[in-house]
Amino acid sequence: MEVGFLGLGIMGKAMAANLLRHGFRVTVWNRTLSKCDELVAMGAAVGDTPASVVAKCKYTIAMLSDPSAALSVVFDKDGVLEQIGEGKGYVDMSTVDAATSCKISEAVKQKGGAFVEAPVSGSKKPAEDGQLVILAAGDKALYDDMVPAFDVLGKKSFFLGEMGNGAKMKLVVNMIMGSMMNAFSEGLCLADKSGLSPQTLLDVLVLCLVMQHPCCYFLYYQIKQPWLCFDLQDLGAIANPMFKMKGPSMLQGSYNPAFPLKHQQKDMRLALSLGDENAVSMPVAAASNEAFKKARSLGLGDLDFSAVHEVLKGTGGQAKA
Amino acid sequence: MEVGFLGLGIMGKAMAANLLRHGFRVTVWNRTLSKCDELVAMGAAVGDTPASVVAKCKYTIAMLSDPSAALSVVFDKDGVLEQIGEGKGYVDMSTVDAATSCKISEAVKQKGGAFVEAPVSGSKKPAEDGQLVILAAGDKALYDDMVPAFDVLGKKSFFLGEMGNGAKMKLVVNMIMGSMMNAFSEGLCLADKSGLSPQTLLDVLVLCLVMQHPCCYFLYYQIKQPWLCFDLQDLGAIANPMFKMKGPSMLQGSYNPAFPLKHQQKDMRLALSLGDENAVSMPVAAASNEAFKKARSLGLGDLDFSAVHEVLKGTGGQAKA
Amino acid sequence: MEVGFLGLGIMGKAMAANLLRHGFRVTVWNRTLSKCDELVAMGAAVGDTPASVVAKCKYTIAMLSDPSAALSVVFDKDGVLEQIGEGKGYVDMSTVDAATSCKISEAVKQKGGAFVEAPVSGSKKPAEDGQLVILAAGDKALYDDMVPAFDVLGKKSFFLGEMGNGAKMKLVVNMIMGSMMNAFSEGLCLADKSGLSPQTLLDVLVLCLVMQHPCCYFLYYQIKQPWLCFDLQDLGAIANPMFKMKGPSMLQGSYNPAFPLKHQQKDMRLALSLGDENAVSMPVAAASNEAFKKARSLGLGDLDFSAVHEVLKGTGGQAKA
Amino acid sequence: MEVGFLGLGIMGKAMAANLLRHGFRVTVWNRTLSKCDELVAMGAAVGDTPASVVAKCKYTIAMLSDPSAALSVVFDKDGVLEQIGEGKGYVDMSTVDAATSCKISEAVKQKGGAFVEAPVSGSKKPAEDGQLVILAAGDKALYDDMVPAFDVLGKKSFFLGEMGNGAKMKLVVNMIMGSMMNAFSEGLCLADKSGLSPQTLLDVLVLCLVMQHPCCYFLYYQIKQPWLCFDLQDLGAIANPMFKMKGPSMLQGSYNPAFPLKHQQKDMRLALSLGDENAVSMPVAAASNEAFKKARSLGLGDLDFSAVHEVLKGTGGQAKA
Structure with a gap:
């Protein structure tokens, strides 16, 4: 299974590495590109921009530090929105407020894409061990498609229904x-x-x-x-x-x-x-x-x-x- | 170490057996004497009355079903009070109300004996496994003497200070x-x-x-x-x-x-x-x-x-x- | 003293009549003009529109049934805003929510006018008897100018400070x-x-x-x-x-x-x-x-x-x- | 109507005086007898002891400072109990705890007498003006007999049912x-x-x-x-x-x-x-x-x-x- 992965902070790097170890093909992007090196050494491909990652991958996961980063990656130039569309899915696992999630969700859906919010419980160590708890909500079909990835990233994922239920x-x-x-x-x-x-x-x-x-x-x-x-x-x-x-x-x-x-x-x-x-x-x-x-x-x-x-x-x- | 043990209900029998298995010499008494047989087979001696158990043993433990049984064993004819006195200790591990504990405590102390209340947390299985939690209060010197027994009966015992603190x-x-x-x-x-x-x-x-x-x-x-x-x-x-x-x-x-x-x-x-x-x-x-x-x-x-x-x-x- | 009075429902009519009885010159307006007749008989003048009342009078009081009526009288064609301005004051005594009050206040102030919100406690009878309690807030200078009218309308008026304090x-x-x-x-x-x-x-x-x-x-x-x-x-x-x-x-x-x-x-x-x-x-x-x-x-x-x-x-x- | 009255503190004196002014024949007693003088001047008779007051009067009212005074007047030598009995009523209007009331009630009833507790709401001035509120409980027949006195002492009396309901x-x-x-x-x-x-x-x-x-x-x-x-x-x-x-x-x-x-x-x-x-x-x-x-x-x-x-x-x- 191929996924894009945006954001390689402490959590994101551990999660992307985990996916690689379990045989996923992963295309990563990070604002500071040098942070990608370690993952390239593990077999990851690199995308120049969020848009190019989405262009390449059917599914893209984001793990960003805060709401402004989460919005920037979607709405800025070369952002997710430029390439998202019919048949593509975007999964934001960052911890953000409900308003941010909804704004992203609406923009993605308007372009024809599918969206799932999936904030996690757990910090660095559970992320490395694939022991996160994942609270997902939004597009059920996309959630179902993502289960193999969630199984790797977390010990358990919950689908909670409509957007906002995670919060x-x-x-x-x-x-x-x-x-x-x-x-x-x-x-x-x-x-x-x-x-x-x-x-x-x-x-x-x-x-x-x-x-x-x-x-x-x-x-x-x-x-x-x-x-x-x-x-x-x-x-x-x-x-x-x-x-x-x-x-x-x-x-x-x-x-x-x-x-x-x-x-x-x-x-x-x-x-x-x-x-x-x-x-x-x-x-x-x-x-x-x-x-x-x-x-x-x-x-x-x-x-x-x-x-x-x-x-x-x-x-x-x-x-x- | 030698101890008397009054009351061989579900809890009491398991506790007395535990003491025997750990090398204590135990003299048991129960209202229905036939309940003593199993423990005798494990090496216990039998006392005819609570008084005779106390007469024989420096330390006597009681594990009775309710406040009225706890009072009866102490105050009735052939009860604990007839033989308790200077140099002897009585430990009631039954779950009783504060008034009952205090009444027994005062009577025992008036005779010159020492008293500890020591209700337990845990039921049959922890009793058998020596995994009770013991909440003791009353005479500190007697508590200290009883520590070897408490170590066998429970995974942990607490001395909580003056009478009533267990409750x-x-x-x-x-x-x-x-x-x-x-x-x-x-x-x-x-x-x-x-x-x-x-x-x-x-x-x-x-x-x-x-x-x-x-x-x-x-x-x-x-x-x-x-x-x-x-x-x-x-x-x-x-x-x-x-x-x-x-x-x-x-x-x-x-x-x-x-x-x-x-x-x-x-x-x-x-x-x-x-x-x-x-x-x-x-x-x-x-x-x-x-x-x-x-x-x-x-x-x-x-x-x-x-x-x-x-x-x-x-x-x-x-x-x- | 001359005042305009917009809104002659149960409360408004009693209040305007009270002002007339106490020697105020009052120019009234009501959506259904026939409701003005009784007050004309008591000496009131009539304005064709809210705007014309404001044009004529330095101070205009409104007593309307609900937020939508309060907004309509200000913002609609021939409304208060068309004539309010420097040197004129508008006093809304209707019971409306804070958002409505603030919207009116901002619009009036932008035109250079002064605004006071002054909801009342008391119903028909106190209105007739001049026994209302008036909870005013907003422009202090306008409040001070209105004290003679408030003294007639209520047994007591309070100036509570900035807009919203009445609510x-x-x-x-x-x-x-x-x-x-x-x-x-x-x-x-x-x-x-x-x-x-x-x-x-x-x-x-x-x-x-x-x-x-x-x-x-x-x-x-x-x-x-x-x-x-x-x-x-x-x-x-x-x-x-x-x-x-x-x-x-x-x-x-x-x-x-x-x-x-x-x-x-x-x-x-x-x-x-x-x-x-x-x-x-x-x-x-x-x-x-x-x-x-x-x-x-x-x-x-x-x-x-x-x-x-x-x-x-x-x-x-x-x-x- | 004839009543005895025990206790001539601030409250008691005002109450007894009130009864006298309304034509009641009153026999008073107080621990310090000199306090009776003022009332004698208004027409009161004096009793030597609580017992002698009760002996003389069918109904006796007490208004004492605290529970110990209330108990003393009843149970001490020459107290109420010595003369109370069949056909006599005792009404304690002091503010005392429930236990005190009950103790007095039981003793009086055992002698064959009737008892009403009747604590009051109100202090000196209402006592003087006959404007107390009386919260009575106990013997209903005695309460009914006392209504003429209560009507003088208070603006309103309530019969609340069984003993303790006043508290x-x-x-x-x-x-x-x-x-x-x-x-x-x-x-x-x-x-x-x-x-x-x-x-x-x-x-x-x-x-x-x-x-x-x-x-x-x-x-x-x-x-x-x-x-x-x-x-x-x-x-x-x-x-x-x-x-x-x-x-x-x-x-x-x-x-x-x-x-x-x-x-x-x-x-x-x-x-x-x-x-x-x-x-x-x-x-x-x-x-x-x-x-x-x-x-x-x-x-x-x-x-x-x-x-x-x-x-x-x-x-x-x-x-x-």
Whole structure:
């Protein structure tokens, strides 16, 4: 199978290399052409412009750094639009906002081409290992054609239906994450003020997740029933990576921003708006959102979203990044 | 090390057997004496009464079915109190309320004995495998003496300080669990009403938990850094066993009670009371509690606590167990 | 003082008549000219078009039925814009959305004219009695010029600053009203389920408001200290007209729409958005909004906003208008 | 009608005097007997002990300062219990907790006597003017016998049913008041942060309440339709004494304790507990309670309950009494 690939940043290079390793014929393009060398050494062809890549390949994948790059590659001179058309497909795997996706989608479709948005979950390492999670939406036929490529790039791809559903899915997940963070922080505060060690709570919460992997491993590979090894009565039932990774720094009042609080709050707000449109009552998310807003009002917006812990601790925002 | 063991129900028998297998000398007692036979075959001695077990052993462990059994074994004729005293320790591992624990503790201490409450997390299988989590509180010196036994019975034991802290820790954990369940349910509802498949949301949420075990296994055993394999940007960051296990049945509106909703709501109430005593503001737990109360008012109290999903779906309680 | 007056509906006619009675010279216009007759009999002049009224008068007031009428009178042929300019002022007292106000404001200012938005609180009777409350914003100099007219039309006018502040003030008031309605409904439900008569609660809540008027009257007119007569320890401290008027019908489950629930919920949403922009945490409004959303999801959006009571009662929406 | 009256503090003296002025024969008792002089001058008889008052009078009213005084007067030597019995009634109008009321009630009933609890709303001035609001519960026949006295002492008395319902009614009212205070504070904060003057919001909110009294007066006395004068579309619909009286000091950050925040929060907690018992979901009260708890954690518990405004303003508690 032949594909074009536009954008060879950290993610894009890993993904294109992966396709090459799995026998795809890949024609790459990057704004700084020298970045193509490594992939040429692996067997890739090079296109001079996005347009020439699209001219050559039936399917073209893009993995760009931000919305402006995503738009530029499509709409600028020598861009995708000049060659896209009937029988050709364009797949944008960049993480962009819904408006950007829709603008590209409409332009491509007007030219007769097919479009799929397919943002991914996962960073460099999963990209190299082909372990991304792919949230695709748009043209179903094009998605079906791309499955062999998605199978190489990700451990799993989802087709979510119409354009925009990828962004919505991320909002729902982030809303759950934001409420869980608040629940977690409240628990840590309650433990602390009630004379329990929050560090012990942390140990109790995440204990089982670490320890049960070996048996899970066995069950998963030997008898294909990985969940037998979990016991709901077990305190590990709600163990999750976030508690494990964020907990210790929260107890130290340290909030190095992996996901800035102001972005988390924006996603909560958008998720609540989505709920409003559809008349879904979500009181826990609403309460969580107000805590994030309080954190913003205390000047914590640029810290990690776990800094909402400062609101609940009631220290009035003496937090550090 | 020699220990007495009172109560050979499902849990108690597995625990006593575990101690025998690890070289402990164990004197057992059970109300129905025939239940002792299997353990005698493994090398256990038998005591006629709780009092005679305590008379013989420096340390006695109890694992009884409920508060009334726990009280009876201590206070009735031929009970623990008749022989407990200076130099002897009594460890109650039953799951009982705080009042019961305190009553036993005071009586034992008045006789000069030492007392530790040590409720466990985990059911039959973890009991057999010595994989319980033990939440202990009370006399620290006795706890220290018991560590060899706890190491056999559990994968981990925590000493939580003064009497009552075990119960408090369970409340904090259950409070977090209740809020997470609400967050989860709100997310499922939002997905559904917004045109996304809740089943897909479920797949997205739990995907990584299943798949990443193999690599975690490697990392844990080979380089002792199990958490390297998690990627917070990853959608799997909030994956947890509860979402995985409860999600599918919630989507079917089926709520077979593993943990009855009325008990979850009671624990939320008690956790909020604990917060009230200590002036800890917990708005997300409060919102979650109101949802559980609403579920109770709809007659869902005897179903699983995941039945709060019916409140959020707004179906008015057409749920099934 | 001479003013133009555009729009002689129920409100406009009462207001223009009021101005005439107080010695203003008024030139009126209405789409259906016959509606001018009554005012001509009181001494009004008539303009053929909005443009001709503006041409004649330094100040022109409009009181139109909706945004489209407000826009039409300004932008259509023979509209306000054709004659507005340096030295002339236009005051729109219609209740319109912020976008409509801003569009008119910009057009008028571009022509060199001055503009004030001045929506009113109060309906026909207060309009006739000159007892409106006027929430004005925009050009301060024009507002100052209009004070003599506002003094006649209303019992009180407020200048709220820049354009849009009138709409914001209404949002804040409606947000408080929405939360109060929820608090009230929760109280009625709690009384009912706790074995108290909700009717008695109603009596207790509003008792003092009715009964204390006579003494207030005395105090207000005789010694100018109307508030002496209130006693905060008194159960009447929170008495308010809304509880009095809505309570009885809520207890009957009857919700004839004075203010439709969907509009109340929209205002709550907009108020919360305003809070979000300004990082104001408002957990009670957020909880109230979720209750209104729940009501919408039960199909109660077209009933009165007091129908949120059905959500809290948990009857699943068997309400009637 | 003849009544005994125990307790001549500020309230009790005013009430007993009121009864005398309306032709009741009153036998008074007070721990410090000299306090009886003024009433003797008005025609009262004096009893040496509570017991002797009860011996003489068919009905005895008590108005004591606190629960311990209320208990002492009944249970101590020469107390009410020594003479109460078949055919005699005892009415305690003190403000005491439910446990105290119940203890007195049971003791009186065991002796064959009848008991009514009848706490009042209103302080010295309403007591003097016979304008108290009386929340009675207990023995209905005794209540009926007391109506002539209640008619003199209060502008209105309510019979609320079984013992304890008076306390419950107060909880419900205070719960609504607490949520309203939060709604109010959120509105003031939103106005402030959105560029509106909170003082203007205050003016808008309470405007109509002051101004409309004269017309209400007329309507109430002349045509017995006091509510005609309210207009729901009017911004005054939610006007209430609390907003008027508390608003200005809240804007100054001044919280002289009329009703201490810790007591308000306690009442919110008890109201939520009452809701929990009866499975009433009250999300707005729950959110309000968490704000009060936050205020307590900031050390504001001894200030007025309006100090919750400091939590919402986010100043971290630089409040003054």
